Amino acid sequence: MRNNRVLCVAVIFFAALVFAAEQGESALRVVSGRVVDSQDQPLHKAVVHLKNTRTLAIKTYITEPDGTYRFSALSPNVDYELYADYEGEHSETKTVSAFSNRKQVVVNLKVRTSK
Numbered sequence: 138m139r140n141n142r143v144l145c146v147a148v149i150f151f152a153a154l155v156f157a158a159e160q161g162e163s164a165l166r167v168v169s170g171r172v173v174d175s176q177d178q179p180l181h182k183a184v185v186h187l188k189n190t191r192t193l194a195i196k197t198y199i200t201e202p203d204g205t206y207r208f209s210a211l212s213p214n215v216d217y218e219l220y221a222d223y224e225g226e227h228s229e230t231k232t233v234s235a236f237s238n239r240k241q242v243v244v245n246l247k248v249r250t251s252k
Contacts (some may be wrong), residue, residue, distance in 0.1 A: 169207040170244040172200050172221040180248060181205025183223040190216040213240070221246040242250055 172183040185206040187234045192215075198206040200221075211217065217233040228246040 143248070163181065164213055164240075165209070166211040166213045166233075166240050166242060167209045168211060168217065168219065168242045169205065169245060170246060171204040172206065172223070172228070172246045172248060173243075174223075174248055174250040177247075180223050180250075181219070183221045183248060185219060185221045185246065188218045190218060213219055213238070219244060221248055223248045223250065226250055 139246060142190070147163075149197050156251045172180045172185060174180055179202070181200060181202045181204065185198045185200060185208075187198070188194070189212075198208060201208050206221075214235050216235050218230050219233070220230040221228040226248050226249045228252065231244050231246065232245065233242050
């Protein structure tokens with residue numbers, strides 16, 4: 138009887154750990170989008186800067202050939218600022234707010250190129 142209780146407690150504890158881990162993973166945020174030029178053409182190798190406004194840590198991403206970028210595993214409880222640089226020009230800075238409850242945030246950035 139005692140072994141059954143210990144086993145039952147162990148199973149409940151393990152299930153609680155798995156549930157907590159799944160909730161933590163699903164609570165994280167993803168920010169993605171495209172970087173384009175003035176003519177809405179994708180910019181390959183543009184650098185997207187993402188700044189955590191709480192810690193001031195900055196992550197960067199070099200865009201894919203189709204101009205896309207992606208930052209994953211971001212805290213939903215933090216504001217982020219992001220902008221793109223390309224050949225000395227940069228986009229406007231946009232903010233992803235902690236007040237938004239979206240887990241998948243799409244932010245497209247336009248760089249005013251002189252070409």
